[in-house]
């Protein structure tokens with residue numbers, strides 16, 4: 740579900756695009772609340788509060804769009820072109836972001852939602868510095884062990900052929916992570932927490 744298609748469904752003449760920069764829609768109460776945007780100073784809305792939709796002020800910015808899934812919100816761009824891990828992260832940084840970071844299972848669900856494909860996709864996680872210690876590219880924090888167990892395929896990461904970089908793909912019908920040599924060429928997701 741992309742922002743624009745959702746807006747078109749809710750409102751064919753797109754009044755939200757011109758009258759406010761964001762709105763909340765609560766699927767339970769079916770109430771829509773106009774807003775002024777998402778501040779990085781505040782946490783994103785929870786799923787019980789509703790789903791946040793952001794208008795053009797944060798869209799069409801180097802292909803970055805707002806994505807909202809399960810109460811998690813971010814600005815991200817899926818690059819359907821092939822780069823090695825380092826070049827992909829460099830590209831993301833040049834755009835003011837990083838490769839996607841998923842420190843919680845909810846954030847990994849958001850990653851899956853953004854990718855929405857069966858390709859091979861770099862995520863911002865690697866053990867380049869210390870073998871076996873997977874850290875996120877935004878701040879070098881080690882992946883939470885419970886999250887790691889849930890987002891990697893069974894028996895991965897295995898460091899096969901000196902694999903130091905994590906990517907997502909479909910394994911046995913599930914979208915999960917594997918480690919691969921960082922020199923491999925894959926698609927990738929860049930994200931910026933705010934526009």
Ligand SMILES: [Ca+2]
Pocket residue numbers: 866870871898901902903904918
């Ligand atoms: Ca490794």
Ligand SMILES: [Ca+2]
Pocket residue numbers: 895896897898899902917918919
């Ligand atoms: Ca592997």
